[in-house]
Amino acid sequence: MSVARVFEATEVAELSALADRASAADGVAPFADDLFPAARDGATTAALSVRAGDRLVGAAYAAAQGDRLAAELVVDPAYRRQGLGGALLADLLDFVTGELWLWSHADHPGAVALARRYGLERARELLQLRRRVAPGSLPEPRLPDGVRLRPFEPGRDEAAWLEVNNAAFAWHPEQGGQTLDDIRSAETSPDFDPAGFLLAVDADDRLLGFHWTKVHAHDPNPGPGGVDEPIGEVYVLGVAPDAHGRGLGGALTVAGLRYLADVAGVRTVTLYVEGDNTAAVRLYEREGFTRHAVDVAYRRDA
Incomplete structure (x- = not known):
């Protein structure tokens, strides 16, 4: 796993492609329109990536969202149920200090389990x-x-x-x-x-x-x-x-x-x-x- 402050320029296109694969499988985009530009433009405070050979199969990042620090995480549908989500979240929580808000779009059941495992509070619901x-x-x-x-x-x-x-x-x-x-x-x-x-x-x-x-x-x-x-x-x-x-x-x-x-x-x-x-x-x-x-x-x- 790679842990850095920002994604490499070559990773940004891979990150978009990974998000597209997840969106096609889940019917919901894994990244929010107002947060993802930070990952694209190098304005993150944490950028984590997991590769399987040459393929980006997991990623997480944290960035400012209004007056809060927020984060999003995605795992390639073909590589789920292998512990990658938990590993990404654990390393993200270690790398980022202080208060952190982590988004789960469409209230994904995998996120519910991870939040329970790491003692995260369900603090906000945004209805669509x-x-x-x-x-x-x-x-x-x-x-x-x-x-x-x-x-x-x-x-x-x-x-x-x-x-x-x-x-x-x-x-x-x-x-x-x-x-x-x-x-x-x-x-x-x-x-x-x-x-x-x-x-x-x-x-x-x-x-x-x-x-x-x-x-x-x-x-x-x-x-x-x-x-x-x-x-x-x-x-x-x-x-x-x-x-x-x-x-x-x-x-x-x-x-x-x-x-x-x-x-x-x-x-x-x-x-x-x-x-x-x-x-x-x-x-x-x-x-x-x-x-x-x-x-x-x-x-x-x-």
């Missing part, structure tokens, strides 16, 4: 909810009086969005504390679509809430027997704290779904929500979302 949509099937959003929707304008709306987002998600370990560099970096991503980044503003153009949608060319988590097709995402939906209680959350949800169905042309929409965020879960369930999967974070305390 989904619903089907069709063109013309969604009603007009019912906006409060004096409120209108308009698209996000790069170069104009960053500061206002940061203020509302960071106030709405002050409690959130990843979404809270966004910076100007973060939003500008997001604007350079191929999946950034300002037309699908909807802002709710008042008569003075003051930002009250937003619905940032995305479209992915391929479904990263189709599940066993799932269909590989483009999928829409409720990426982030937030309402300014002083605008709560006016029905903006529901109106923004409908507006984003209408955009994804009628303009972007997707037929399935997904979103992630904290399992203990009861109000948000109820809002999305009222809009027809049901549970598709759950990601679990296990914690080792400092």
Whole structure:
């Protein structure tokens, strides 16, 4: 086993191929979109790899995720049940000191057993909810009086969005504390679509809430027997704290779904929500979302 701070440049392509093999077997991607770039770009604090001859058959890494240090681990489907997962986790826990959050995507039973063996606490559940949509099937959003929707304008709306987002998600370990560099970096991503980044503003153009949608060319988590097709995402939906209680959350949800169905042309929409965020879960369930999967974070305390 190789243990280092970052992956070698030659290993990055192998790591992506390994993740693809695991995803094809499990119906779920082993790495998160917001964490894997650290492994790809050399921004990790730990990078572990296991080889069988010339083939990369196991890997784990740790990197900053918001204000926490998080980790992910994967073993080639053809090399499972040989102790590789346990060996990777043991070496990762030895190499990384202090508090560590380890993700299990789709709550894999192997991760449950490993967490129990190493005394890790099941500390966070991130629900993935989904619903089907069709063109013309969604009603007009019912906006409060004096409120209108308009698209996000790069170069104009960053500061206002940061203020509302960071106030709405002050409690959130990843979404809270966004910076100007973060939003500008997001604007350079191929999946950034300002037309699908909807802002709710008042008569003075003051930002009250937003619905940032995305479209992915391929479904990263189709599940066993799932269909590989483009999928829409409720990426982030937030309402300014002083605008709560006016029905903006529901109106923004409908507006984003209408955009994804009628303009972007997707037929399935997904979103992630904290399992203990009861109000948000109820809002999305009222809009027809049901549970598709759950990601679990296990914690080792400092």
